[in-house]
Amino acid sequence: MxxxxxxxxxxxxxxxxxxxxVDTAMKNADDFFMPFQEFVTQYCWGEVWGRPGLERKTRSLLNLAMIAALNRPSELKLHIKGALNNGVTKEEMVEIFLQVAVYAGVPAGLECFRLARDVFSQEAI
Known part of the structure; x- marks a missing residue:
């Protein structure tokens, strides 16, 4: 590493x-899962998110679309919170999730809206 x-x-x-x-993810990583947490932290967050070529907001916009299209609801909820931290607005998420509905299917878009609404209520947004 x-x-x-x-x-x-x-x-x-x-x-x-x-x-x-992050604390929850690291705390829940046992000997079997810790290598994956180290891998994700080093390569995903350190290497890719740490590159200067895109702003964090842009990376968040891309992540929302890709994770939604791949139907990864747990990761999508996490990245909706992260996108909010990176300055992505609810209005921008509406546009992203409508785009997802057109290109990845209406059920995928519907799930995005449901998950985002859950996150917004949990975060009081």
Whole structure:
């Protein structure tokens, strides 16, 4: 493991997803799952999210669309929260999820709206 990239990734991961989400993920990682947490933190958050080519808001917009199209509801809820932290508005999410409905199917779009509404109510937005 590259400690420098891991530390960079952990910083970005906490800034985007929040301490509670990251602390829960790390606390729940046993010996079997910890290598995956290290991998995600180092490569996803440190290497890719840490690149200068796109702003975090843009990365969040992309993530919402891709995760929604892949039908990953748990990750989508997490990234909806992260997108809000990165400045994505509810209005922008409406547009993203309508686009998802057209290109990935209406059921996928419907699930996006349901999950986002849940997150908005939990976060009092």
């Amino acid at each position: 590259n400690k420098e990239l891991f530390d960079k990734g952990m910083k970005i991961r906490r800034e985007v997803l929040g301490d509670r989400a």
